[in-house]
Amino acid sequence: MPEAEPVTEKNTKDQRSQHDPDERGHFGPYGGRYLPEALMGALDELSAEYDKARLDPEFTGEFARLLSGYAGRPSLLTEAPRFAAHAGGARIFLKREDLNHTGSHKINNVLGQALLTKRMGKKRVIAETGAGQHGVATATACALLDLECVVYMGEVDTERQALNVARMRLLGAEVIPVKTGSRTLKDAINEALRDWVTNVDTTHYLLGTAAGAHPFPVMVRNFHKIIGEEARRQILELTGRLPDAVAACVGGGSNAIGIFHGFIDDSDVRLIGLEPGGKGIESGEHGATLTEGTPGTLHGALSYLLQDEDGQTTEAYSISAGLDYPGVGPEHSWLKDTGRAEYRAVTDAEAMDAFQLLSRTEGIIPAIESAHALAGALELGKELGEGAQILVSLSGRGDKDVDTAARYFKLVEDV
Amino acid sequence: MSRLAQLFEATRAEQRAALVGYLPAGYPTVDASKELLAATIDAGADLVEVGVPYSDPVMDGPTIQAAADQALRNGFRLKHLFEVVESVSARGGRAVVMTYWNPVHRYGADAFARDLASAGGLGMITPDLTPDEAGDWLAASDAHGLDRIFLVAPSSSEERIALTTEATTGFVYATAVMGVTGARESVGASAADLVSRTRAHTDLPIGVGLGVRSGDQAAEVAGFADAVIVGSALVSKAGESAAEVAALTAELAEGVRRPVVPAA
Numbered sequence: 120m121p122e123a124e125p126v127t128e129k130n131t132k133d134q135r136s137q138h139d140p141d142e143r144g145h146f147g148p149y150g151g152r153y154l155p156e157a158l159m160g161a162l163d164e165l166s167a168e169y170d171k172a173r174l175d176p177e178f179t180g181e182f183a184r185l186l187s188g189y190a191g192r193p194s195l196l197t198e199a200p201r202f203a204a205h206a207g208g209a210r211i212f213l214k215r216e217d218l219n220h221t222g223s224h225k226i227n228n229v230l231g232q233a234l235l236t237k238r239m240g241k242k243r244v245i246a247e248t249g250a251g252q253h254g255v256a257t258a259t260a261c262a263l264l265d266l267e268c269v270v271y272m273g274e275v276d277t278e279r280q281a282l283n284v285a286r287m288r289l290l291g292a293e294v295i296p297v298k299t300g301s302r303t304l305k306d307a308i309n310e311a312l313r314d315w316v317t318n319v320d321t322t323h324y325l326l327g328t329a330a331g332a333h334p335f336p337v338m339v340r341n342f343h344k345i346i347g348e349e350a351r352r353q354i355l356e357l358t359g360r361l362p363d364a365v366a367a368c369v370g371g372g373s374n375a376i377g378i379f380h381g382f383i384d385d386s387d388v389r390l391i392g393l394e395p396g397g398k399g400i401e402s403g404e405h406g407a408t409l410t411e412g413t414p415g416t417l418h419g420a421l422s423y424l425l426q427d428e429d430g431q432t433t434e435a436y437s438i439s440a441g442l443d444y445p446g447v448g449p450e451h452s453w454l455k456d457t458g459r460a461e462y463r464a465v466t467d468a469e470a471m472d473a474f475q476l477l478s479r480t481e482g483i484i485p486a487i488e489s490a491h492a493l494a495g496a497l498e499l500g501k502e503l504g505e506g507a508q509i510l511v512s513l514s515g516r517g518d519k520d521v522d523t524a525a526r527y528f529k530l531v532e533d534v
Numbered sequence: 535m536s537r538l539a540q541l542f543e544a545t546r547a548e549q550r551a552a553l554v555g556y557l558p559a560g561y562p563t564v565d566a567s568k569e570l571l572a573a574t575i576d577a578g579a580d581l582v583e584v585g586v587p588y589s590d591p592v593m594d595g596p597t598i599q600a601a602a603d604q605a606l607r608n609g610f611r612l613k614h615l616f617e618v619v620e621s622v623s624a625r626g627g628r629a630v631v632m633t634y635w636n637p638v639h640r641y642g643a644d645a646f647a648r649d650l651a652s653a654g655g656l657g658m659i660t661p662d663l664t665p666d667e668a669g670d671w672l673a674a675s676d677a678h679g680l681d682r683i684f685l686v687a688p689s690s691s692e693e694r695i696a697l698t699t700e701a702t703t704g705f706v707y708a709t710a711v712m713g714v715t716g717a718r719e720s721v722g723a724s725a726a727d728l729v730s731r732t733r734a735h736t737d738l739p740i741g742v743g744l745g746v747r748s749g750d751q752a753a754e755v756a757g758f759a760d761a762v763i764v765g766s767a768l769v770s771k772a773g774e775s776a777a778e779v780a781a782l783t784a785e786l787a788e789g790v791r792r793p794v795v796p797a798a
Contacts (some may be wrong), residue, residue, distance in 0.1 A: 143666060151667050153635055155593050157687035157712055159664060159694055299599060300589065312592040317713040319689060416636045416662070417590060429612040430640030431589040 138383060140450075144333020144420075147456060149449035152332040153416040154312070161319045166334040168239050173341065178238070182231055182342075189263070190219050190226045192345065196353035199511075201480035202493070206500025209507040212362065213483070214350045214378060216514045223486065223515030224346060224374040225256035225327060231342035233260035236323040243267040243322040247311045249276055249304035249370070250441035250488065251283025252515055253327030258292035268292040271310045273303035276440045283519050301434045304370075304444045308418050328371025329448035332419030336448050340376045347381020350510055358508060364389040364499050367512035368491040369409065369462065370442035372451045374514035379460060389461065392451060393495035395437030396464030406435035408447040409455050409462035422449040438467040438523065439487040441515075469494040471527055474517065486515030487523065537656050538681050538704035541580055541628060542739040542760055551756035551790040553578060554741055555783060556632060556765035557772055558585035559618040560610030561601045568621040570772050570779050575627035577780040578787030583659060583763070584619055586612070586633035593634075593661045595716030597766040601773070612637055616653040623654025630683065630704070632659040638671070647674035657681030657704050665701035672701065683707050686732055688724040699736035705761060706732055710744040716766045718745035726758045726796060752789030757796050762786065 144150045152162060172178040186192040195215040203211040216224035236244055244266045248254030254270040261268035270287055274296040277284050287294050300306035308331075315324040329339040347365075354362055365382055367375035369392035382388040397405030405411070408423050415424035417432055425433045425445035435445040454460035474490035476497075477483055485493060489512065496511045503509070517524070525531050545552040555574040559567050571582050587602035587610050594602070615631065622629040631650060638646045638658075650658065657680045663671060665684055675682040681704025686695050689712060699706055710725035711718065725742050732740055742755045743763030752762045764786055771778040 152664070153662050153667055154664075155661055155687070155709075156664050156685045156694070156698065157689050157709060159666075160687075160689040160691060163691075300603075305590065309590055309592050313595070313714045316593065319712060413640075415640055416634075418592075419662075421639075421667075424636075426636070426640060428640070430637035431606065432636075433589075 138380070140333065140337055144337065146450045146453035149414070149422050149452040150333055150336055150420050152419060153421065154332045154419040155316060157316050158319065161315070162332055162334070164239065168235055169334055169338050172235055172238060178234060182234060185230045186227065186345065190230060192219070193349045194218050196350060196357060198357070199477070199481045202477050203500065205476060206497045206509070208505035209500030209503055209509050211496055211500065212354055212357070212508065212510050213513040214346060214510060216346060216374060216512065217483070217485065217489070217516035221252070221256045221259050222518065223252040223256065224343060224377065225253045226259070227345060227377070228327065228339045228342040228373060229253070229256040229260045229325065232323065232325045233264050233266060236266060236325070237264060239323065241321055241323045243269070243318065244325045245269045245271065245311050245314050245322055246325045246327060247271050247304060247307035248327065249273070249307070249443060250439065250486070251276070251280040251287070251519060252441060252486070254292070254294070255283050255286050255290070257325050257327070258287040258290035261292065262290045269314070270294050271297050271307040271314070273297050273301070273307045275302045276304065279523060280440055280519055282522070303440070305432065305446070312418070328373040329376045329450065330371045330418060330420060330422065330446055336420065336450055339373055340380060340450065343373055343377025344380045346374065346377040346512065347379060350378060351381040354508070354510060360508070361385055361388050362508040362510040363503055364391055365510045366391045366393060366492045366496045366499060368393050368442060368488045368514060369447060369451060370395070370406065370444045370488065371446070372448040374512050376448060376450055378512040379454070383459065390454070390459060391495060391499065392460055392462040393465045393491040394462055395439060395442040395491060396466040397436045397438070399466055400464055404436040405464060406437045406442050406444055407464040408445060409451060410464045414452065417446040420449045422452045423447055423455070438470065439491065441486065441488040442491065463495060465491040465494045473497060474524065475528065483513070484517035485513055486517050487520045489514045536681050536704060537628060542705065545580060546760070551759055551793060552580040552741070552761040553752070553787050553790045554581045554583060554761050554763040555579040555768050556583040556585055556763065557768055558587050558598065558601050558605055559615045560587055560605035560608065561769070561772060562604055563608050564610065564614045564618065567618055569776055571618065571622050571627070572625055573776040573780040574768065574783045575622065575625055577783035579783055581628045581630065582622055583632045584615065584622065584629050586615055586631060586637055588634045588637060591634065593714055595714040595766060597769050598715050601769050612641060616649050619650065619653040619655045629655050630657045630659055630681070631655055632661065635660060635663040643670040643674040644677065647678040647680055651678040651680055655680065657683055659683040659707055661685060665697055668701065685709055686728060688712055688728050692731070695732055696735050699732065699738060702738060705739040705741050706736060707763070708732060708740050708742045708759070710742050713744065715744055718747070725755065729758050749785040749789035752786045753792050753794045756790045756793035762790050
């Protein structure tokens with residue numbers, strides 16, 4: 120076996136692909152670092168460590184072993200013919216991230232960053248969570264790798280996702296309900312950033328989505344790229360051709376950017392992000408950042424943002440806690456502006472219809488987040504017509520959403 | 535010479551540190567914030583930092599977060615900021631604005647600088663904007679004659695201190711501790727160390743903020759810094775009354791006049 124080339128600054132730079140941001144983390148005008156000076160040292164350290172690790176066979180080997188031997192990768196690709204019968208004759212394929220350990224795509228990024236935390240010699244991890252999927256995944260990785268874990272979660276979300284709070288505590292994590300602002304994901308990130316600036320010497324902030332300051336967007340994307348790489352191979356094996364469209368839900372955008380990157384150079388494959396349209400765009404109660412937002416800075420990056428004319432972040436709304444976020448990862452903003460990806464809004468009602476339809480036609484209960492992508496696929500199928508192939512990122516399973524669904528569909532009494 | 539440079543020339547001549555007081559515009563209401571700022575000026579603040587209430591203040595602790603929330607709930611809009619700054623100038627006070635970047639970005643950096651300058655503001659402190667991303671602000675501050683105050687932190691490397699002081703005008707803001715704003719029992723040795731590391735890179739005056747809440751602490755910081763910056767402690771008093779704000783300001787103003795020179 121040839122000896123691995125030593126990791127140097129030069130070959131680190133050579134490793135950058137045309138889809139990587141510039142050295143300071145810009146995708147076109149978006150991204151960058153809009154955070155206090157006190158965190159710049161930690162971000163530089165993280166960038167340097169990640170640039171070395173991504174080329175270090177010891178790191179990449181350990182990451183690959185954890186993905187296959189622990190997370191359960193590769194995840195399946197499942198055709199959904201009974202569901203697709205409602206999609207205008209298109210074929211629909213589900214990338215089954217719901218089957219990963221902990222029940223969503225989040226584990227990919229978490230294992231990568233937890234390994235990096237160990238490499239940096241840090242012992243404590245903090246994370247934010249909305250639906251609880253990222254918090255559960257982080258608590259899991261910290262249990263596995265013997266790291267102290269603190270998860271910030273908006274108080275509203277701790278109520279609507281109580282089961283995941285219990286799950287995190289079972290795994291040994293401390294869950295801190297955040298009572299400031301809108302008491303959802305945005306405020307959980309604010310609180311995690313405040314913790315980080317105070318404890319940065321000992322602590323890694325394990326950000327759960329492809330947003331935030333450089334290097335998070337590119338690093339998180341790269342940890343999730345495996346979703347798209349596997350799916351591309353699988354759909355070629357299964358059908359002999361590439362899909363016509365790839366659909367994924369977009370809150371912060373990590374599962375979407377991961378699956379999109381498997382197809383980003385396949386210019387005939389449409390990349391479609393589905394945002395939470397909440398009660399309808401016209402109601403003002405939604406989280407459709409790319410559809411309705413304007414560029415601004417939040418949580419360390421310039422990206423599309425839901426904000427008022429004074430630059431105050433406005434509150435997002437979605438039935439799905441994991442999509443209830445007024446910002447979005449900066450690479451999505453760039454993909455929108457360049458036209459490489461398209462973004463559409465799906466309402467709560469459309470998502471819940473798709474949620475129920477998949478459950479009843481395929482025996483798969485999806486996360487409500489992922490149900491936005493499913494709803495988008497139903498529409499796309501009708502547009503693309505007979506014989507079209509649509510790949511859907513089924514980013515998570517719906518166990519955590521059973522309570523919400525029971526209320527929504529009035530499935531049990533007294534809830 | 536910039537008006538901030540004149541201010542520090544005067545305080546240096548008096549062999550004392552400057553007192554810089556922070557209060558948010560619009561807290562608890564727009565009119566009340568003008569009165570509170572007037573009280574700090576009358577009681578001896580050499581410079582006031584007028585804070586912009588913002589929805590996501592990641593560098594602020596609970597006191598300033600709560601004040602920002604209340605100001606926004608009470609109807610603070612960005613146009614009020616310029617009105618508040620103007621009230622400081624009209625009273626003969628000096629004001630800089632402290633703001634997170636997004637409100638400026640949204641308003642337009644050049645338009646913001648223009649309107650701040652025309653309200654008599656002297657410059658701006660940007661807690662989440664470092665020189666790395668500050669191209670628009672560097673141009674706008676130059677165009678409108680405003681000072682741009684960037685921050686250094688105990689975690690800043692020598693390279694970053696060099697980069698930051700190079701881009702800064704007026705004075706350098708040294709954050710005394712790693713953490714968010716809020717009154718603390720002690721300011722810590724890291725502040726003195728950071729000031730001395732920063733002095734190796736610049737002749738600009740250096741102000742120290744984060745954690746100062748009493749006259750004695752002000753005297754301690756005045757022993758090694760050119761300005762003592764007080765925020766959360768004043769904001770707490772602002773929640774009580776203008777008289778409380780004036781009393782604390784007077785105590786701090788007395789503190790900066792008796793610098794405790796650190797033992798060598």
